[in-house]
Amino acid sequence: MPTRTFIPKFRLLMKFAIIKRILHYCKPYWKNIVKSLFFNVLYAFFSLFSMGMIVPFISILFGLVKPVYEIPAFTFSTQTIINTLSYFIYLIQSKYGIFNALLFVSAIFIFFSFLSNLCRYFYTFFSIPIASNGVRDIRNDLYNKVLILPLSFYTKYQSGDIITRLNNDLTEVDTLIRRFIEIFLQQPFVILVFFVTLIIVNPLLTLATITIVPLVIFVTNKISQKIRMQSKDSQKELSTLTVHYEEAISGLKVIKGYNAENFFYKRFQKFNKKYATLSKKIFRYVELSAPLSEVLTMGALLIVILIGSVLILNNKGLSSESLIFFVLIFARLIPPIHSCIRAYNYVQKGVVSAERILEIMDSDEKIIEKVNALPLKTFHKEIVFSQVNFSYETQPTLQNINLTIKKGEKIALVGESGSGKTSIVNLLLRLYDISDGHLTIDGIDIKDYIISDVRQLSGLVSQDVILFNDSIRNNICFGRSFDEQQVLQAAKMANAHDFIMQMPQQYDTIIGDRGLTLSGGQRQRLSIARAIINNPPILLLDEATSALDSHSEHVVQTALNNVLQTKTAIIVAHRLATIQNVDKIIVLQKGKIVEIGNNQQLLQQKGLYYQMVNAQILN
Numbered sequence: 001m002p003t004r005t006f007i008p009k010f011r012l013l014m015k016f017a018i019i020k021r022i023l024h025y026c027k028p029y030w031k032n033i034v035k036s037l038f039f040n041v042l043y044a045f046f047s048l049f050s051m052g053m054i055v056p057f058i059s060i061l062f063g064l065v066k067p068v069y070e071i072p073a074f075t076f077s078t079q080t081i082i083n084t085l086s087y088f089i090y091l092i093q094s095k096y097g098i099f100n101a102l103l104f105v106s107a108i109f110i111f112f113s114f115l116s117n118l119c120r121y122f123y124t125f126f127s128i129p130i131a132s133n134g135v136r137d138i139r140n141d142l143y144n145k146v147l148i149l150p151l152s153f154y155t156k157y158q159s160g161d162i163i164t165r166l167n168n169d170l171t172e173v174d175t176l177i178r179r180f181i182e183i184f185l186q187q188p189f190v191i192l193v194f195f196v197t198l199i200i201v202n203p204l205l206t207l208a209t210i211t212i213v214p215l216v217i218f219v220t221n222k223i224s225q226k227i228r229m230q231s232k233d234s235q236k237e238l239s240t241l242t243v244h245y246e247e248a249i250s251g252l253k254v255i256k257g258y259n260a261e262n263f264f265y266k267r268f269q270k271f272n273k274k275y276a277t278l279s280k281k282i283f284r285y286v287e288l289s290a291p292l293s294e295v296l297t298m299g300a301l302l303i304v305i306l307i308g309s310v311l312i313l314n315n316k317g318l319s320s321e322s323l324i325f326f327v328l329i330f331a332r333l334i335p336p337i338h339s340c341i342r343a344y345n346y347v348q349k350g351v352v353s354a355e356r357i358l359e360i361m362d363s364d365e366k367i368i369e370k371v372n373a374l375p376l377k378t379f380h381k382e383i384v385f386s387q388v389n390f391s392y393e394t395q396p397t398l399q400n401i402n403l404t405i406k407k408g409e410k411i412a413l414v415g416e417s418g419s420g421k422t423s424i425v426n427l428l429l430r431l432y433d434i435s436d437g438h439l440t441i442d443g444i445d446i447k448d449y450i451i452s453d454v455r456q457l458s459g460l461v462s463q464d465v466i467l468f469n470d471s472i473r474n475n476i477c478f479g480r481s482f483d484e485q486q487v488l489q490a491a492k493m494a495n496a497h498d499f500i501m502q503m504p505q506q507y508d509t510i511i512g513d514r515g516l517t518l519s520g521g522q523r524q525r526l527s528i529a530r531a532i533i534n535n536p537p538i539l540l541l542d543e544a545t546s547a548l549d550s551h552s553e554h555v556v557q558t559a560l561n562n563v564l565q566t567k568t569a570i571i572v573a574h575r576l577a578t579i580q581n582v583d584k585i586i587v588l589q590k591g592k593i594v595e596i597g598n599n600q601q602l603l604q605q606k607g608l609y610y611q612m613v614n615a616q617i618l619n
Helices: 003-050 054-061 078-096 098-148 151-155 159-201 203-210 215-248 254-257 260-314 321-363 421-430 451-456 470-479 482-491 497-501 520-532 550-564 597-605 607-616
Strands: 382-392 395-406 410-415 436-441 460-461 538-542 568-572 584-589 592-597
Touching: 003 159, 003 321, 078 382, 098 159, 098 321, 159 203, 159 215, 159 321, 203 260, 215 260, 215 321, 260 321, 382 421, 382 482, 395 421, 395 568, 395 592, 410 421, 421 538, 451 460, 460 520, 470 482, 470 520, 482 497, 482 520, 482 550, 520 550, 538 550, 584 597, 584 607, 592 597, 592 607, 597 607
Parallel strands: 410 568, 410 584, 460 538, 538 568
Antiparallel strands: 382 395, 382 436, 584 592
């Protein structure tokens, strides 16, 4: 039994903690919150007065106005307000007639209605930036987190799931903040002002209305639990759909080539149907609470009218005007209550999305820069791997790596797929941290340096060329500032200048999504220009020519040979032509170094390298 009661309390605390963290982003906009509160209070009072003018209007229309010959002494009661209005109305009616009295009441009604709606507009005007700016700040932090998280994070989550969190879940959080503001900034003051007014008019009738509150809360809570459970499943399914979208677009050529459109369509239909079913359930639950609460509140209204009628008929201190006023205010109270209930259900839905977003925000940034880290502006002597071990999660990738790379050396890393070649490159860029051992640059551990300086020391050219839907110039500069001469020099060294000058707008030509308007060789040469424009002392070539045809490979290799003359180079390669002239070839097998030497030495040893060359694994 204690466990059962503990779990709901724990969930409630978790929910509160999530909402608190999300709302923290609204804190900088507290001035808007104060202004919104101010105008919302005015809106509530002006709405009350405008509603109150309906009572004298009806009284005049049906001849219920009783003569009041002098202004009554002020007391904080409904009857005093009615008598004061009746005094002025009686004066106008007796002197100018019923029609003019109705015009007088109508003018007051319109005046207060105008003021209430004006205040409502200003409330909305000042409250909108609270949510909009808060979500903007969350989006900024979330995007920054996505950029700085280590690559190991992305082995756990599919890219489609992350995109869903960045888009759909963030939209749900936007709704959460807006609905939360509605619950705690907008509606409560309207409800409070009207509820206090009901107590002033008649405490007995007010007591009759609140008997329905526990039942409304019970029904709302049950529905919100269902919404929260279904929302979790719904967001997971939406992530799955996004993954399928991404796979279909990126793999469209293969899908068409194998005539697999029908298979992928049917598979997508299955997941889409499941998501649609969950979405329908959620929104049905969201919409269910409002009609249920309305039925309950209308029942309470009927009770009010019955009790009020009994009190009037038995002369128990309730006038017909007071009953009309009470019923009007109670009817006006129902919409904000319904809005709060609906908003509460949307908050429950938004909490699930907020939890998914905070899961990314709270993810461990395993690559952490030391306090007072050392700058690293150049490379003087050597890079040393000493007894280095590295694992992706629990899977050993590199074991007992001992390797020295001196300044100006060109070394090649060869081995079967999965032997650890790319892992060495990733460690040099500090995209991951080693599990054991030491990796030093000029005698200082790589973890002691500023991370951005470590990465700026190297220029990376990989097999997977990432280009953006932007100009050639911006793709080469890649967010950094370089003058025109530096851009031209980098392009010429990368053997890219000639084909760029043949483009429609030359360096200002937009190359399309992922650079698909260019050939593979052209894209790779732009990648080389990007890597060398900063004139880094180290070049990391990760199978830079593996995806190219022989002609393109020759052009790119020529460009690389131009660049490599004055650089330290670490080359991950699968072709003999790209590595046979390097200073050292490092042969890896299952994460271990099994051979070291130049091309001639390794061939003479007739070991693994020799076997790879003969088997044309290196050709």
